[in-house]
Amino acid sequence: MISIEGALCRQPVGFPTRLDIGGNTPSCNEKRRSLFDAQDQVDRQREALIANIEGKLEQQRSASVLFTASWRLV
Template identity: 90%
Template structure:
């Protein structure tokens, strides 16, 4: 007799418990994605280069 692989109905792929677990997994993944995006935005803000100009010294000269 050939091997029979279990079908989705055999496993119970559409039971309320399975759907709740699937929803919980999707919610957790969404939460992790939001945290990841916030972390990336935070790091990008810190890595953004800022330039400023300030006078270090002044040279005053005259021809005599």
């Protein structure tokens, strides 16, 4: 069963109707806050994954002598 508070959070209701019913209810604000917190957590995890993948994709180059060739004309 859907409560009136839950219906207010999900359905677009005009401003005067919200004022008549009671405006933003605490449970609606709590749901909104938990949604924002969850989105922030997802964003942090996404950034961490991107940084991890970028670190793995970085190419490291180094120069070293593989062999030396010398000759003399006689």
